[in-house]
Each structure stands twice: as structure tokens, then as C-alpha cells.
Amino acid sequence: MCRRVLWEVLGVRIGMFTDSYRPYTSGVVRSLETTAAELTALGHEVYIFAPNYPNCEKEAGVFRFASVPTPTYPDFAIALPFSLNINATVRRLDLDVIHVHSPFSMGLLGARCAKRFNLPLVFTYHTMYDQYVHYLPFARELSKKVVIKLASNFCNRCDLVIAPTEIIRGIISRNIKTEVEAIPTGIVIGEFADADSEWLRRRYAIPKEHKILLHLGRMGKEKNIRFLLDVYHDVLNVRPDTVFIIVGNGPDREALQEEAEKKGIDNKVIFTGALPREHVINAYAGADLFIFASVTETQGLVLGEAKAAGLPAVAVEALGAAEMVKDGVDGFLVPLSREVFTARVLQLLEDDVLRQEMSANARLRAEEISSTNMAKKLVSAYERIIARKKCRNAI
Secondary structure, eight states: OOOOOOOOOSSOEEEEEOSOOTTSOSHHHHHHHHHHHHHHHTTOEEEEEEEOOTTOOOOTTEEEEOEEEOSSOTTSEEEOOOOTTHHHHHHHHTOSEEEESOSSTHHHHHHHHHHHTTOOEEEEOOBOGGGGGGGSSSOHHHHHHHHHHHHHHHHTTSSEEEESSHHHHHHHHTTOOSOEEEOOOOBOGGGGTTOOTTHHHHHHTOOTTSEEEEEESOOOGGGOHHHHHHHHHHHHHHOOSEEEEEEOOOTTHHHHHHHHHHTTOTTTEEEEESOOHHHHHHHHHHOSEEEEOOSOBSSOHHHHHHHHTTOOEEEEOOTTHHHHSOBTTTEEEEOSOHHHHHHHHHHHHHOHHHHHHHHHHHHHHHGGGBHHHHHHHHHHHHHHHHHHHHHHHHO
């Protein structure tokens, strides 16, 4: 029986397998970038195994796999999880742990590598996968059940599953046997220190007296941006001195622009498209209020970033978002009701004192999930399961 393993980690070597990575942009990609940077800064080694994209720049420590564009959204590529060199590469890197960020494609490859080399396997449950079957061309209800089953089975192959929030940890723990730990994606607080709060107004010629509502995220059905256009239509009837900025890109962008035009609000809604990270930070800093209506988020990373910028939020109370916003403290959580959502937005637009109080609270609460603190928590989890694996191997 193994009673004790005397082992100290001086630097963990982590192989991260992911189905999405830059130049594609998403919350998962942002999470990977942030986590990898913080782990590296703490003295650990991170290697990324990801899909290849046209004109992809070579990066040290990033291994690309041939991929094909998805039929429903060509900007997203699906990696072909095969390589004649994968075994030699994993052996050469002498990895301590494999951390996968999807239960499909590259995640399955990572799981096979973990089994082949007897390495601990960690999986971050970034996405409520059953909420994305609308991207499939047929059999969506059946697909939803299949996806839930596949994700649960994959979790049970892992040594540790990481959930971005306690709410999601509770949900997925019901259906799997594997240990689940809640570790949010951390927020890089320092990014917001030198943000240009006037950039947004200069770039889009927004009058100084106008209040700016902001949404940031990929434009997909699951983000519920159409609902936000309905809300803004109602807000505009009361507060014509407002502008709604939507940052991001995605398969629904053209349809959303047509919807704004149909509602007659297209002259007050600005679709910026994808922005460089520097300008994303500036957009947060230049807005007055963040609005968010997705009901599928496991965390809602953009809500954490909004807090770091001192931006109060009005968000639909669902899944991860319900943990990222503290109702009445740094924003409002509301039901999926157009009337209630609109009322809370108007309340914050018209009460400058309340908005400023919530802004200060938002900055304070963002510190609780700083990227450095979350990376240290992740390292502790790695060390625990690596030691457990070594203990089992020693029996």
C-alpha cells in the first residue's frame, strides 16, 4: 500500500489539447491564452496541441494539426486528430500531465496519449455541449442526448474534471464519478490599468453625453443577442441618448444587423466586428454598462473582464453568469424577461450614483478571480493528481 509519496514539483510540464485556438477567437481560446501565460510566468512549461488554420504563424510550443472548416461555420476548423509524430513528440516533451479542453477530436487524442503514456488526464468543462446542437444540420434532439452521454463518459475517463464555476460543478457532478473541482478562468487584472477610456468614443464618433451599452462575444444563437436588440429597442424609446456597441463576430452577425435595421435602430447599434485585444480592453473601459443575455455560459468570462474594467452588468440569471454577477452589488441578475431586463438597464442608466458604486464593487470583486490566483490553484490541482498517479504506479 502506498502511504506517502515524497515528490516536489519544481516545474510541471503540461500538454494542452484543444479544438479551438488562435487565430480563432472565443471564450475557450481566451481561457487557454490566459492560463498558459500565467502558468509559464509561474515557471511551468505549457505545450499546446491545436487545429491548424490558413496562414497560421508558427509559435514555439504550439503543435498544429491538419484541419477542415465546419460546414455551418467556416471560420471554425475541426482538427484531424492524427499524427505520425504524436507519440515521439509527447515522449520528447516528457509531459507530467495532459489537460484537454474538449471531449471531442483533440480531446480524444489527448486522452489516448494520456492512456498510452500513463499520464494523469485533466478535462476543463468549458461548454454545456447540449446547448450547441443547433449548429448540427439534423436530428438535434437525438444529438442533444448523445452529446450529453458522450461528455459524461469522457469525464469518467479523466483523473480530474475542472468546472469554471461552483454552479457548473454541481450540475456535472450529478452524472459522473470523477472528482470535479471549480477553478474559474482568471482575469488578467493588469490589462485594464492603462486602458484608453476615450478610444471607443473617438473611434465611433459617439457624443460625450451619450451612455454606451456594451456586449462582447461571439455572434451565435446561444448568445441570445437578438433578445438584447429587443431590450435596446425599448431602452431607446426612453433614453435616445444611448448607443449599443456589439463587439465580436460569428455566424449570426449578418442576421443580427438585418434585425437591427428592421427594428429601425441600426443607426444606434454599432457592430464593430472582431477587435484586437488592446481595443477590446479599451471598449470595456469606455462603456457605461455591460449587458449579457446568454443562458448557456459555464462561466461568462466577459462578465469577469467587464468587472475588471469597473463595468456594472445586467445579465440573465443562468448557469455561470449567476455566479459571475452578484445581484445588487456589481450589477443585476434578472430573469429572461424583456420588461425586467429593460427596467434594470434603465435604472443603471438613470442613477449615476448607483452605477458608480457598482463600478467600484466590480473592480474589487474581480480581484477574487485574478489570473495569477487561479493559475496557482490549477497548479495545486495538477500536483495533487500527479502525486496520486505516482502513488498508484508505485503499488
